[in-house]
Structure formats: structure tokens, C-alpha cells
Amino acid sequence: MKIAVVGTGYVGLVTGTCFAETGNTVSCIDIDEKKVNSLKNGKITIYEPGLEVIFERNLSQGRLSFTTDLKEGIEGAKIIFLALPTPPGEDGSADLQYVLKVAEDLGPLLKDYAVIVDKSTVPVGTAEKVRAKIAQNAKVDFDVVSNPEFLREGVAVDDFMKPDRVVIGTNSEKARKLMETLYAPLVRQGNPVIFMDEKSAELTKYAANSFLATKITFMNEIANMCELLGADVDAVRKGVGTDSRIGKRFLFAGIGYGGSCFPKDVQALAKSAEQVNYDFRILKSVMDVNEDQKTKLIPRIKEYFGGDLTGKTIAIWGLSFKPYTDDIREAPALYNIEQLLAAGAEVKAYDPEAMENVRNQIGEKITFCHDAYSAVNNADALLVATEWPVFRTPDFDKLSTLLKNKVIFDGRNLYTLEEMKELGFTYVSIGRETING
Numbered sequence: 001m002k003i004a005v006v007g008t009g010y011v012g013l014v015t016g017t018c019f020a021e022t023g024n025t026v027s028c029i030d031i032d033e034k035k036v037n038s039l040k041n042g043k044i045t046i047y048e049p050g051l052e053v054i055f056e057r058n059l060s061q062g063r064l065s066f067t068t069d070l071k072e073g074i075e076g077a078k079i080i081f082l083a084l085p086t087p088p089g090e091d092g093s094a095d096l097q098y099v100l101k102v103a104e105d106l107g108p109l110l111k112d113y114a115v116i117v118d119k120s121t122v123p124v125g126t127a128e129k130v131r132a133k134i135a136q137n138a139k140v141d142f143d144v145v146s147n148p149e150f151l152r153e154g155v156a157v158d159d160f161m162k163p164d165r166v167v168i169g170t171n172s173e174k175a176r177k178l179m180e181t182l183y184a185p186l187v188r189q190g191n192p193v194i195f196m197d198e199k200s201a202e203l204t205k206y207a208a209n210s211f212l213a214t215k216i217t218f219m220n221e222i223a224n225m226c227e228l229l230g231a232d233v234d235a236v237r238k239g240v241g242t243d244s245r246i247g248k249r250f251l252f253a254g255i256g257y258g259g260s261c262f263p264k265d266v267q268a269l270a271k272s273a274e275q276v277n278y279d280f281r282i283l284k285s286v287m288d289v290n291e292d293q294k295t296k297l298i299p300r301i302k303e304y305f306g307g308d309l310t311g312k313t314i315a316i317w318g319l320s321f322k323p324y325t326d327d328i329r330e331a332p333a334l335y336n337i338e339q340l341l342a343a344g345a346e347v348k349a350y351d352p353e354a355m356e357n358v359r360n361q362i363g364e365k366i367t368f369c370h371d372a373y374s375a376v377n378n379a380d381a382l383l384v385a386t387e388w389p390v391f392r393t394p395d396f397d398k399l400s401t402l403l404k405n406k407v408i409f410d411g412r413n414l415y416t417l418e419e420m421k422e423l424g425f426t427y428v429s430i431g432r433e434t435i436n437g
């Protein structure tokens with residue numbers, strides 16, 4: 001089947017590449033000329049394990065193409081995905097300008113029946129708005145369906161090809177059949193496609209992300225209680241996670257959730273609630289707690305140095321919002337950098353993939369190092385912000401020699417208390433006993 005994907009950011013590129021891999025001819029459209037040229041020339045624009053191989057295969061075999069021209073891109077496409085940004089607007093609600101602009105442009109370009117799919121995360125009622133925009137100038141029949149995306153960055157290909165579920169919101173039989181055909185290769189692997197009305201599909205996406213953000217935040221609050229009561233959050237996590245009603249995943253306490261989705265989607269759902277005069281109290285608490293949690297270790301760092309960080313150098317390990325991605329949107333590391341610099345400290349950082357993105361965003365305000373050890377060399381303390389595997393089993397002897405003080409502030413609980421005690425480090429982590437080396 002010929003399909004088109006409008007927007008070749010994270011979701012668009014993964015969607016396009018994976019549907020090419022399942023045998024479709026996919027045309028991807030983006031207004032960013034630089035991005036399109038890079039992709040056309042075989043240079044992938046995001047870091048995502050496993051994506052490059054299937055991207056190259058499908059590009060070279062002609063199933064995947066890129067253009068900046070919407071008219072050319074959607075020519076002959078039976079299904080047109082909108083994988084466009086929906087960033088927070090000034091009031092926190094999802095800004096639909098990109099989605100609605102493309103919907104408006106699409107109307108006069110449709111030559112035959114097509115299904116237009118909202119892949120972006122959009123509030124309830126958006127499919128209706130998209131339909132109205134297209135209808136303004138469309139001369140042919142079309143359907144709009146909601147098909148939210150649940151992929152996680154870093155494991156996006158696996159999530160896409162082997163989804164826990166696919167959610168499709170539509171009341172149109174014709175659209176349903178086309179979507180069923182498209183997703184058939186994924187269904188054959190035993191994954192359910194759940195059809196529902198479009199409003200429920202739109203809400204499902206926000207409910208899923210907000211629930212997961214709440215789950216993490218709940219554990220972060222338990223961690224804060226653990227610190228006050230002398231309990232250990234890792235033990236509590238194992239104790240509660242083995243209850244199958246709760247589940248083991250997304251219970252890891254740390255320096256808050258970040259990324260391009262949880263922060264904006266929790267905020268957007270809270271805003272949607274406000275718009276229908278519903279006071280969604282849990283969501284407000286989740287946002288509040290996460291805000292504090294992100295820089296929770298800063299006061300501990302200040303305390304260690306007697307309240308003054310002037311002239312101190314803090315090494316940071318990890319800049320991306322989580323491992324296996326170069327994405328730095330809402331990364332807790334960035335909030336920590338901001339506060340450390342404001343307190344007069346210098347920052348030396350290392351991240352396996354995200355340093356270029358940070359440099360583009362904040363310039364040379366911090367020192368970027370070529371590996372984990374050069375970041376700690378001559379630093380006064382180490383702050384671990386992202387749990388990249390390379391940070392999990394460092395050479396602690398080397399760390400002891402390179403650091404001016406044997407002190408680690410660990411926002412991701414990477415090390416055991418026993419090893420820190422034995423090695424004589426001062427070790428401050430999340431929801432666990434502080435080790436005074």
C-alpha cells in the first residue's frame with residue numbers, strides 16, 4: 001500500500017521506516033529542508049538503536065522516500081499519517097497549529113478517498129477539528145481517524161513493530177478495513193488492535209502517559225518518605241512491584257521524569273480538565289512533585305560544600321532525559337546544570353549521544369568531555385543524571401583518584417550502598433540511606 005507520513009521527527013521517521021519495512025511504499029514529508037536532504041542522502045536524523053539498519057535497507061530498496069512537497073508526497077497515498085508537533089501552548093494546552101495547518105493544506109490536494117490519521121498526541125476533539133479543516137476545501141470523500149502512538153524513545157523500533165497494543169479510533173468501516181490491512185503484519189505477531197470511537201482513542205493516549213507519570217511520581221514520593229523514615233526505596237519497589245496488580249515497571253525512583261512526552265502530556269490533560277471545569281487534582285500534584293524532584297540533589301550538593309558552590313566543579317554523567325537517546329527535551333540534567341551554574345559552580349559533562357544537542361541549546365556554558373573519566377578529572381563531585389549503561393560499572397579506583405573528593409550524588413540509584421560503603425565514598429542517592437565516606 002502507498003502511505004504518506006507528514007512530519008519526519010521522532011515519531012514520523014519511526015512510523016515511516018517501520019511501515020516501509022512491513023512492505024509498504026512510504027513517502028515522508030517535512031518542511032525542514034535540511035532534515036529532508038539529510039534523510040534523502042541516507043543520513044538518519046535521530047539516534048535510535050536499530051533504526052538505521054532498516055532505514056538504510058528501505059531507502060536503498062526504494063520503499064522509503066523523502067520530500068518537502070506535500071502535494072508530491074501524498075500523491076496516491078491511501079493513508080496519510082500526521083506525525084506533527086503538538087507542543088505546549090502558552091497556557092499549557094496542546095498547540096494544534098501544526099496539525100491544523102497541514103489539515104487545511106491537505107483539503108484541496110486530495111484526489112481520491114484517503115484516511116487521514118492523527119498520530120500526534122492530541123486532545124479530545126482534535127479529529128473533529130482536523131475533519132472540519134480538510135472539509136473546507138476537499139472535493140473527495142475522506143476519513144479522519146485517531147491512532148495515538150505509544151513508542152518509547154530508545155526502544156522505538158521494538159515498540160512499533162511489537163506493540164503491546166494498537167489503538168484506533170474511528171466509526172468508519174472503510175477506514176477500519178484499511179487500518180486493519182496496514183497493521184496486519186504487527187497483529188500477526190499476536191498484538192491486539194483495539195478499535196474504539198475517536199474521542200476515547202484520543203483520551204487513551206493522555207490517560208496512559210499521565211498514569212505512567214503518576215506511577216513514577218508516586219514512587220518518588222515514597223522515596224522521599226524513605227529518606228525521612230530510614231527505609232530503602234529499592235526494597236520497597238521490589239516489595240510492591242511483585243504484586244501483579246501493580247507490576248514491576250515504571251517504579252524506579254529518581255530525579256524526576258522528563259522527555260518530550262510526559263511533562264507536556266500531563267500538563268495538557270490537566271488543561272483539558274480545566275476546560276471542562278473538572279478539577280483533576282492528582283495531575284496537579286504530579287506536576288508539582290516532579291518539578292521539585294528534578295533538582296532534589298542540588299541542596300544536598302550545596303550542603304556538602306558548606307552552602308557555597310563558588311569555584312567548585314561538578315561533573316555530570318548523562319545529559320539525555322533517559323539512556324539510548326540523544327533527546328534532551330525536558331531532561332532533568334539540564335535543570336541541574338542551570339541551578340549549578342546559577343550557584344557559581346562550573347560543570348563538566350559527558351553523555352554518549354546527547355552532547356551535540358546540549359551544545360546547540362546552551363553553547364559553551366559547560367565543558368563537554370570526550371569520556372566519563374575526563375569529566376570527573378579534577379572535579380569536586382560527581383552527579384549522575386542519566387542511567388546510561390556505561391555509568392553502571394565504572395572503575396571506582398580510577399574515580400577515587402580523579403575526583404578531588406570521593407563524593408557521588410546519584411540521581412538514578414546506580415550503585416549499591418554496600419559497594420559505596422566498602423569503597424569509602426560519600427554517596428547520596430534517592431530514597432536510600434546516605435553513606436558518609
Ligand SMILES: NC(=O)c1ccc[n+]([C@@H]2O[C@H](COP(=O)([O-])OP(=O)(O)OC[C@H]3O[C@@H](n4cnc5c(N)ncnc54)[C@H](O)[C@@H]3O)[C@@H](O)[C@H]2O)c1
Nearest residue numbers: 007008009010011012030031032083084085086120121149
Ligand atoms: N517522541 C516520542 O517519543 C513520541 C511518542 C509518541 C507520541 N509522540 C507525539 O507525536 C507527535 C510528534 O512528536 P515528535 O517527537 O516526532 O516531534 P518532532 O518535533 O520530533 O517532529 C515533528 C516534525 O514535524 C515537522 N513539521 C512541522 N510542521 C510541518 C509541516 N507543516 N509539514 C511537514 N512537517 C512539519 C517538523 O519539522 C519536525 O520534523 C507529538 O504530538 C508527540 O507528542 C511523540
Ligand SMILES: O=c1ccn([C@@H]2O[C@H](COP(=O)(O)OP(=O)(O)O[C@H]3O[C@H](CO)[C@@H](O)[C@H](O)[C@H]3O)[C@@H](O)[C@H]2O)c(=O)[nH]1
Nearest residue numbers: 149150151152153216250251252254257258259261321322
Ligand atoms: O521507572 C521509571 C521509568 C521512567 N522514568 C523516567 O520517565 C521518563 C520517560 O521515560 P519513558 O517513558 O521510558 O520515555 P519516553 O520515550 O518519553 O516514552 C513515554 O512517552 C512516549 C511519548 O508519548 C510514549 O509513547 C511512551 O509510551 C511513554 O513511555 C524518563 O525521564 C525516565 O527517566 C523514571 O523516572 N522511572
